Amino acid sequence: MKITASVISLLAAIPAALAVWPIPRTFKEGTSNSQVTYMSISVQGNVGGVVRDAVNRYSDLINKESFTAPEDWNKGSVKTSGSFGGLVVSVENSSETLDLGTDESYTLDIPVSGQATLKTKTPYGALRGLETLSQLVVANGNGKAIRNTPIHIEDSPAFPHRGLLFDTSRNYYSIESIKRTLDAMSYNKMNVFHWHVVDAHSWPIESKTYPELAQKGAYASSMQYSYGDVKDLIQYAKNRGIRIIPEFDVPGHTYIVGQSHPEIMSCLNVQPGWDKFAAEPPSGQLNIAKEGSIEFAKNIYKEYAALFPDSVIHVGGDEVNMHCWEADPDVQKYLAVNKNATVESLLLDWYGKLHDYVGKDLKKTAFTWEETLFHHPFNAPKDTIVQTWIDPTSVANTVARGYRAVSSIYSYMYLDCGHGAWLTNWDGNSWCDPFKTWMHVYNYDILANITDPAQQKLVLGSEAAIWSEQTDEHAIDPRIWPRAAAVAETTWSGKAGADGHVRTTGEVASRLHAQRYRMVGRGINAEPMQPLWCARHPGQCNLS
């Protein structure tokens, strides 16, 4: 095998030992190796259940796991000159509040011999540090070791919102598959599970206000999330430092509401010709000319604002179709009586009532799709968080208007894309082709064309999105992973290291291979990025 000079210099630039994904913001490593006989983790001072659960979880994981990165398979063991003497975790503030802006920083010190320390401000910093530690322990001969000790890591996320949008309406996901996804997110230090709970196709969540929604709108009685399930998921996520932000998309994408409440719907399942009224079948939107529709939306938000503790709640607002309302008899009647009104003014009033209620009555921060502000002149409250998805310039446009932005730009972040169209009688491709490779996802620059530091601070982070028209729990793992891990690193570590060097996909591929194989070992069916040969021979599967 020929190793060229360019390959050698490339390898030298990558710290071999610190194969942590996402890469810590700042770290120093030494030249010794420390044997790990048993992973014992103790905690200093008072901590709550989140840290206790994590300590148990990571002790188990690290003691069970025996991981060797593909590129190291044939390299044999390293000689150890010291011995890991257990980890002591100390957490400054034991409060378990988890929300936007919760401190996730940590400092991890691993000497060549003796006790390692993990110091954090909050329980959630401890989780991040434990994940890092778990990735530092690798198989070594018949035992385990931490390489390149002493190690000093000071780490914290570049962006506070590092999410995955997960759609449980188009197809159903078992609780088990959602938990598996939360596990995988925690392995990548992601912290927001944007739960797109409902959409046109099914209403899988229990409602105590309107029990008929799930009774008539869930795919089956066995395909529903009860209050108990939801609370269990919220706690499971919290124990992994993940906020669950639910979305109840209104007023569009609501056909399924019409199964039990046709009286508040417009353009309900127009067949044929749905495509004039909706982005995909079946058509149906809340009827904004009817008082009942805003009452319905308020009641829904009231109910779920209480069930989901996060300060942020997603109110939808994407892809509303004006033709749907223009063709609605009630809307037409309203406009005939109210001469100054238009369909758009009706919609703006409707949004105004909803955002007012969510902000003032429910005391929640509204998270909304960009169309709410950009396709209609809605003057949203200034604390609204805008989810951009249509165009890369949307992020800059959002922060230029003083709003906080989360980026899910479809041409980078929609992991379901590139799978062709799904209408049964049409042999075509999808609007969001092509497939987004991990390299493409990784190369996205969330701060592109935003130079004002005040505006940069308004960019909260990114969300990879996995819309579920063509996936369900049987196909989900390889569709998400490892590509969402590319989002995880660019939002945790930023695009550049402490030295300002913008990481290239060629440089990070080996670490991502390691992360993919690590995830597989942990039960996540992440797809391989390349032939295993390429993972074993870094730099040799590059375009010359």
Next chain:
Amino acid sequence: MKITASVISLLAAIPAALAVWPIPRTFKEGTSNSQVTYMSISVQGNVGGVVRDAVNRYSDLINKESFTAPEDWNKGSVKTSGSFGGLVVSVENSSETLDLGTDESYTLDIPVSGQATLKTKTPYGALRGLETLSQLVVANGNGKAIRNTPIHIEDSPAFPHRGLLFDTSRNYYSIESIKRTLDAMSYNKMNVFHWHVVDAHSWPIESKTYPELAQKGAYASSMQYSYGDVKDLIQYAKNRGIRIIPEFDVPGHTYIVGQSHPEIMSCLNVQPGWDKFAAEPPSGQLNIAKEGSIEFAKNIYKEYAALFPDSVIHVGGDEVNMHCWEADPDVQKYLAVNKNATVESLLLDWYGKLHDYVGKDLKKTAFTWEETLFHHPFNAPKDTIVQTWIDPTSVANTVARGYRAVSSIYSYMYLDCGHGAWLTNWDGNSWCDPFKTWMHVYNYDILANITDPAQQKLVLGSEAAIWSEQTDEHAIDPRIWPRAAAVAETTWSGKAGADGHVRTTGEVASRLHAQRYRMVGRGINAEPMQPLWCARHPGQCNLS
């Protein structure tokens, strides 16, 4: 919900009861329903292990399975007026020879009440009939039923070669995952597992002639197929009516041979600049100027022709790169001495020796990629089977020259396509984009532009291909299924029914949904084609 006239007529055209995939060639069904209390299957006369194993397997499967197609979930049970009285299988010829042209026909009669009969010419017809029976039994209330009895089915495949190409070199697959794939193939009446065993990246199969090939070329000692594994797989496949045709691709795609036999290689892992010498890294081809290379190939074919019983063996021959040999010092030396020779004449001689050996010495039929004949003027023996992949016209071109053709046209049959490029430092798409949807696969006409019946008979069938650069056992199921099932139906049932009507994807979607959910129930992680809502509401997710 509005049901339009066009939807009603569409539904009427689809036999609701006979939701069998692939659809039988000819069938009649009645208007009664028969209760199935217990599936007992008996056999008349002498049969061997293949039928006995299948009878046990299908008795277990049918008795355990409780399947309801998505569109029937809310429909409640049907009233039964008769009762299934067991199945009697009779097989004319108990010979278990399985090869190209083995008769797979069967006649299945299910009365409203009493004994059903399955009559076949060979054990393999029995397997096909049992699979059909298993798909006819559906859940009915707390029990099971066969709907629309009496049923009379006379069935046989339109094409004798209905395959899946499976690549175990780019990434490794466990025996378990291969068996799962064979199971899924049998659920779709597919009968050829084209095992692309080796390629440039790894040599995962034991060789007794050259043990060093796997020792140095397998990814790990745990990632190898022993002789025992191979024999087990061959029997497992045979029990499901599936031939295993192995491919040992020569002279290209052979870098891995150079790990143990560099002396017979050309352009071995050129870095950087591999792209001048190979379609993907690492480069390397058998050195056709060296006698040792043809000896090596002959010995390989001798060994594996004995291990694999099928009369057909695949000799590769795709994507050879002439630059690789032009740059080779040994080739250059040979050409300097032999003034009339060229690189191409060397290659033609090499192919001549190989095909001669495979045909005359080993008495096997060579299966070869189309380049062997079409990119070089190689005068292959007339019994050679040509695997076409480059252009839809290749099939017609092959049979016009009097050769038998198997179609794997990449623009329809390469199920790995549409996943973007995989070179780590390049954010691009793949040469074979876009993704091939099941509708696109289904719409392919293998007999396009072939009007001469004699030439049509030379078209043996199709193979879906799943090249493994970006997949392995953790990601494979949803990548293959249900799209390969589209190939299964068009090659078993043909494009048209007995009435000559060419089936459309809109018409078959409900049956394929059923098949997808059936496969999931049987442990195959096939991906969903659409939101479950669409599967439940046939015709409502069509483009208007």
